[in-house]
Amino acid sequence: MPESHDFFVAADPGTARARTRDALVREGYTVDDADQGGLRATRGSLGLTLLIGAWANDRTFHTRLDVQVMVTPDGRTVVRLLRGSGRSMVKGGAIGLARGNRAFEQAANAIHTVFAQAGVLTASVRG
Template sequence: MPESHDFFVAADPESVRARVRGALAREGYTVEDGEQGALRAVRGSLGLTLLIGGLANDRTFHTRLDVQIMVTPEGRTVARLIRGSGKSALKGGAIGISRGNRAFEQAANAIHTELAQAGILTESVPG
């Protein structure tokens, strides 16, 4: 499973940030501004996840994702989705790993769909 996913976008960084924020919010994440224009998205309850581990459902299983919004030297805007800190295995063993993988995949799909439907996605590269 990739640890990151790059979305190359034909739009300015601020509009990309707003679209990514909206896509993650629709997936149930609370999205906050991070350092240097990044986004930090959190879903679920860490306490509940540590208590019941893999028995937590997709929306209550604690997941953290980070999104960096960058501009390449060529002037292309890139939104990089990164698995957040906090190992899924420690929060539910094999089931926790599976839930973490699924959450990352669902978030990547939501961002991809949002950017593609807006007609601004030029390339999507798992990393």
């Protein structure tokens, strides 16, 4: 399972960051600013997830994703989606791991879609 997903976009970093935020909010995440212009997205309840583990549904199962927004030396904007801290396996065994994987893929698909629909996605690379 990939630990990151890079989106190369033909947009300035501020616009790319705003579109990424919007995509994650539509997926049910609370999105906060992070260090160096990044984003931290969380969904679900950590306490509830630790209490009931795998029985939490997709929206209540605690998920954290981190986003970095960078500019390459040749001037391209890159949005990197990263799995956040806290392993899903600890929060629900194999079912928790599957939920974490699904949440990551859904978020990556949402970000991909928002950039593709805007016509600014130039490449998408799973890491």
